[in-house]
Amino acid sequence: MDNKSGMTIIVKTITRITVPTIILYGCYIIFHGHLTPGGGFAGGVIIALALLNVMIAFGRKFTNNWLNINFLEKLESISATLFLILGILGFLISSAFLFNFINHGELFRLLSAGTIPVLNIIIGIEVAMSLFLVVWVLAGLKLDKGEEL
Amino acid sequence: MILPLFIIIPLLSAFLIAIVSGKKDNFANGLSIISALLLLFGAIYNFITQNQEVIIYKIGNWDAPIGINLVQDSLTIFMLIIVGLISLTSLIYSRQYIRYISTDWKYYSLFMFLITGMNGVIITGDLFNLYVFMEIALLSTYALVAYGGKAEEFEASFKYAIMGIVSSTFILVGIAITYSATSTLTLAKIAEQIPHINTKIVYLVGGIFLMGFGLKAAIIPFHTWLPDAHSSAPAPISAMLSGVMIKVLGIYAIIRIFYNIFGAPEFFLNIFMILGVISILIAGFLAITQWDMKRLLAYSSISQIGYILLGLGIGSTLGILGAVFHIFNHAIFKSLLFYNAGSVEMTTETRDLKKMGNLKKLMPVTSKTSMIASLAISGIPPFNGFFSKLIIIIAAIQSGHPILAALAVIGSIQTLAALLKVQRFGFHSENKTEVTENKTSFGMKFAMITLAFLCFAGAILIIPGIREVTLDPIVEVIKNNGEYMNMVLGR
Numbered sequence: 001m002d003n004k005s006g007m008t009i010i011v012k013t014i015t016r017i018t019v020p021t022i023i024l025y026g027c028y029i030i031f032h033g034h035l036t037p038g039g040g041f042a043g044g045v046i047i048a049l050a051l052l053n054v055m056i057a058f059g060r061k062f063t064n065n066w067l068n069i070n071f072l073e074k075l076e077s078i079s080a081t082l083f084l085i086l087g088i089l090g091f092l093i094s095s096a097f098l099f100n101f102i103n104h105g106e107l108f109r110l111l112s113a114g115t116i117p118v119l120n121i122i123i124g125i126e127v128a129m130s131l132f133l134v135v136w137v138l139a140g141l142k143l144d145k146g147e148e149l
Numbered sequence: 150m151i152l153p154l155f156i157i158i159p160l161l162s163a164f165l166i167a168i169v170s171g172k173k174d175n176f177a178n179g180l181s182i183i184s185a186l187l188l189l190f191g192a193i194y195n196f197i198t199q200n201q202e203v204i205i206y207k208i209g210n211w212d213a214p215i216g217i218n219l220v221q222d223s224l225t226i227f228m229l230i231i232v233g234l235i236s237l238t239s240l241i242y243s244r245q246y247i248r249y250i251s252t253d254w255k256y257y258s259l260f261m262f263l264i265t266g267m268n269g270v271i272i273t274g275d276l277f278n279l280y281v282f283m284e285i286a287l288l289s290t291y292a293l294v295a296y297g298g299k300a301e302e303f304e305a306s307f308k309y310a311i312m313g314i315v316s317s318t319f320i321l322v323g324i325a326i327t328y329s330a331t332s333t334l335t336l337a338k339i340a341e342q343i344p345h346i347n348t349k350i351v352y353l354v355g356g357i358f359l360m361g362f363g364l365k366a367a368i369i370p371f372h373t374w375l376p377d378a379h380s381s382a383p384a385p386i387s388a389m390l391s392g393v394m395i396k397v398l399g400i401y402a403i404i405r406i407f408y409n410i411f412g413a414p415e416f417f418l419n420i421f422m423i424l425g426v427i428s429i430l431i432a433g434f435l436a437i438t439q440w441d442m443k444r445l446l447a448y449s450s451i452s453q454i455g456y457i458l459l460g461l462g463i464g465s466t467l468g469i470l471g472a473v474f475h476i477f478n479h480a481i482f483k484s485l486l487f488y489n490a491g492s493v494e495m496t497t498e499t500r501d502l503k504k505m506g507n508l509k510k511l512m513p514v515t516s517k518t519s520m521i522a523s524l525a526i527s528g529i530p531p532f533n534g535f536f537s538k539l540i541i542i543i544a545a546i547q548s549g550h551p552i553l554a555a556l557a558v559i560g561s562i563q564t565l566a567a568l569l570k571v572q573r574f575g576f577h578s579e580n581k582t583e584v585t586e587n588k589t590s591f592g593m594k595f596a597m598i599t600l601a602f603l604c605f606a607g608a609i610l611i612i613p614g615i616r617e618v619t620l621d622p623i624v625e626v627i628k629n630n631g632e633y634m635n636m637v638l639g640r
Contacts (some may be wrong), residue, residue, distance in 0.1 A: 077167040084161050087153075096210040097153040 005059035015057040022050035026128070033120035034113040040120040044127025051132045060139065069136065076129035083122045086115060150191035152206040152219040155229060155268040158184045158191075163261035170254035174247070177254035181261055182240050188264070189233030196226045201622045203636035205274070213335050213638070218274035220336075220637055223622035227473070228271045228401055231480045234603075235392045236264050239385040242488055242596040246384060249495055249588075250297055259296075262289040263389065267397045274637060276324050276334045279405075280317070283365075283398055287313045290390060294382040305381035312374035316364030323357035326350065337637035340410045355417055358406055366399020368458060369428040372451050376435075379450065380443035380500070384491020387443060391450040392484035396476050400457055409626075409633040413464060421462030426556050428455030433563030442490045442500045442571060446483065449526065449567055452560060453479045459557060460541040461627075463548050469624045470616075471540030478533040478607055482522040485600040486568075489519035492589045492597070493575060497582060502574040506582035514594045516576045518601040523572055525604040527565035533607035540611075 006012065026046035033039030055063045090099035098115075105112030162184040166177045199221070206219040240260065247256050266286025273279050291313070295306035328334055330350045331342035343351060360371065367375040375395070379387050407417050432451035439445035453475070460472025492515045493508065494500050509516045525532035528539070538561055545554035574580075610619050626633065 074168060077164045081161065081164045081168065084157060084164070088157060090209070091151070091153075094210075096207055097157075098209040100209065 005061055007057050011057050015053055019050050019053055022053065023047055026050065026124070030120055030124035031110065031117065033124075034116045035108060035110070040123025041127050043120075044124040045131060047124065047128035048131035048135075051128070052135055055136070055139070069133075072129050072133060076126060076133060079122050079125040079129065083119065083126070086119060086122070090115075150194055152204065152221055152272050153208065154191060155188060155272055156265055158187055159261045159264040159268065163258045163265065166254050166258045166261065172252075174252050174254050174257065177257035178240070178244050181257040182237070182244075184261065185233060185237040185240050185264070188268070189230070189237050192226055192229035192233050195221065196230065199223070199226060203633075205637060205639075213274075214333055214338060217278050218335060218337075218637065219272045220274035221272060222626050222633070222636070224401075224404070224473075224626045225271055227477070227619075227623050228397060229268065231477060232264065232267050232271070232393050232397065235389060235480055235484050236260070238484065238488075238596040238599055239388050241592045242388075242491070243383075243385045244592045245590040246491055246495065246593060250383060256293070256296060259289045259293050260386075260389075262286075263293065263394075267393065270397055271401060274336050276327065276336055276339065278334075279402065280320060280324060283320075283402075284317060286394065286398060287317070290378075290382075290386070290394065293386045294378050294390075296383055296386070297381070302381040305377035309374045309378040312364060316361045316371075318361075319357050319364070320361035323354050323361060326354050326357070330354070336405065336410055337634045340412070340631070340634035341638065343411060351411060351414065352416070355407065355411060355414070359403075359417070359420065362399050362402045362406070363424070366395050366403065366454055366458075367451050368399070368424050368454060369431050369451060372428070372432065375451060376444050376447040379447035380441060384443075384487050384494065387447075387491070388484035388487040391447065391487060392480040395450065395454060396457075396480065400454070400461075400476060404461065404627055408461075408630045410630075412630050418462045418464045421458050422550070422553060423462075425455045425457075425459030425462055426553050426560075428452060428458065429560035430455075430556060430563070433560045433567065436567040437563060437570065439567075440502050442493065442502055442505075442575060443487065444500075445502075445567055445571060446486050446490060449564055450479075450483055452564060453483065453526070455560065456538060456541055456557065459553065460544065463541075463544045463550070465544055465548050466624055466628055467540055467547060468544035469627050470620055471537050471544055473620055473623050473627070474533075474540065474610065475537035477610070478525070478537050478604075481600050481603045481607060482525040482532075482534060485518060485522040485597060485604065486526065488593065488597050488600070489515050489522065492593055496586070496588045497584050502571065504582075505575045506578055506580035508576045508582070511582075511584065512576075512587050512589060514597060515589060518597040519576065520572060521601045521604050523568035527568055528561045529565075531608055532604050533610075534604075536608055536611045 026043045029038040029046060030040055030043030033043065051067070054066065087098040090101055091097050094101045100114040100116065102114035104114050162180050166180055170177045201223060204221040208217045208219065243256070263286055266282045266289065269282030269285065270279055273282060291306055291310045294309055295302045324334070327339060330346050331339050333339055333342065364371040379390050382390060407413060411417070429452050432448050432455065436445050436448035436452060439448060457472045457475050457479070460468045460475060490500070492512065493505065496512060497505055499505065521532070525534040528535045538557070542554045542557050545557060609615055
């Protein structure tokens with residue numbers, strides 16, 4: 001790792017410890033979206049912030065090596081497409097667009113509420129990727145104006 | 150075609166374009182043209198099969214106050230057909246025109262989001278859902294206006310974004326007040342509650358919505374963003390913005406809110422009439438003074454929106470008929486004029502009328518179609534624009550506003566003067582240009598000729614037998630404003 005880019009060693013060490021925890025917490029918020037407060041959007045924002053945390057602490061170049069940005073761009077579009085496909089399945093399988101066609105299960109169980117957890121996961125990916133990429137692109141524009149990375 | 154498909158098709162193609170396209174735009178262009186064709190045919194199919202009844206679609210099979218409703222009536226189908234028609238010709242036109250700027254798939258993806266937003270605004274039956282779709286359409290246009298990447302395009306886009314956000318904030322505040330007063334966001338349910346709430350709240354909310362949607366429709370005095378944004382955008386986008394967007398986000402939303410929900414209060418109708426006439430006169434005058442071809446056309450759009458607003462404000466059957474017909478006509482000839490401006494700009498690389506010359510021989514198709522569009526927009530018979538303006542003027546006289554009618558006639562003469570300026574300096578002047586090559590391709594010519602044909606053919610909509618199945622049901626929806634609520638709530 002290049003020690004010169006990014007912030008000091010203290011920030012980097014703390015980030016290395018906290019980022020997995022933040023991502024885990026984001027996943028928790030997403031997976032329990034149908035049971036507790038939160039859901040796809042809130043969890044997605046948390047995951048995006050964890051990724052941005054890495055970008056701020058370690059710098060753009062490290063993050064570019066660590067993450068496959070092109071893949072994330074595709075993932076963003078793919079998750080939105082999956083949401084639409086799930087909606088279309090609603091009226092192909094049953095009666096209406098976005099109809100909840102999976103068995104609703106038992107209340108307060110993790111695997112319940114039909115399509116809602118699936119939609120929450122898709123929304124989580126979509127929000128995480130798009131929020132991260134928006135900031136990524138904006139930060140890139142600022143760098144392009146001055147000298148290269 | 151079932152209603153959510155009008156949102157699903159453009160949205161799915163926007164994402165598919167982003168996933169599948171590589172560096173080239175062939176796939177993106179093909180897919181977007183196919184989906185625009187599907188949308189147009191779907192809208193026409195719904196028009197043939199609808200039988201003048203209201204169709205409600207419940208998303209997720211949830212009933213009205215809990216879930217979101219999609220509503221289809223005659224006005225909805227009419228607007229869907231306009232969006233489908235103009236977006237299809239615009240995409241055909243874009244194929245070569247956008248390659249002149251860049252060969253990128255992003256344009257088509259953004260274009261599909263724009264269609265998604267507008268179709269969503271048209272078919273939704275929920276006030277907050279309308280706001281969300283409006284933002285989708287606006288966000289994609291902010292990017293599309295700046296697509297050329299020049300400094301003044303960024304400036305125009307920034308100005309547009311600021312004004313758009315201000316007006317969206319007004320609309321959001323209006324929605325919040327409506328929700329607190331009526332405890333519902335479904336349009337039909339709000340309409341049911343309106344007679345029971347304090348009239349002062351209706352006036353407050355109406356004023357806020359008039360500011361918000363008036364900014365979207367670019368009614369004077371809320372017009373300042375339009376000349377910059379519409380003249381800086383690439384030509385097919387200018388056609389979409391001027392031809393469709395200001396009508397869908399502005400006029401259509403005003404019709405739904407002030408007529409179908411508030412029940413057309415007299416106070417607001419008078420404001421519409423006055424603002425309409427002010428828009429006609431001031432924008433008509435400003436249009437004559439412009440030397441930038443697209444800027445002139447943009448000012449003329451404000452003036453034509455004034456006619457639509459005047460017709461709506463008169464509020465009689467004839468006035469609304471004229472307004473509805475003018476929505477259709479203006480979409481066609483204004484898009485055509487922007488296509489002409491785009492091909493002139495592409496060939497001569499200038500928008501300044503003083504620098505253009507004798508383009509009549511070099512660009513015969515562009516020159517002839519622009520002559521047709523200029524005559525149609527100025528209200529010369531037998532083109533479609535003549536009939537809609539005539540109906541609005543007759544309606545003004547019949548409802549006892551001869552002064553407004555006279556001012557509308559003056560506005561029509563102003564439009565004629567402005568557009569003749571384009572003809573005189575742009576196509577028929579003795580000034581020799583150094584340009585020798587006509588860069589207009591087949592696709593661009595096809596789009597222009599199609600719309601020029603519709604400038605003639607549009608006039609048949611007013612023939613009594615045809616009018617009874619096309620325009621009269623729409624007038625009925627706007628005129629019998631309580632009917633919307635009863636039909637949607639199933640009474």
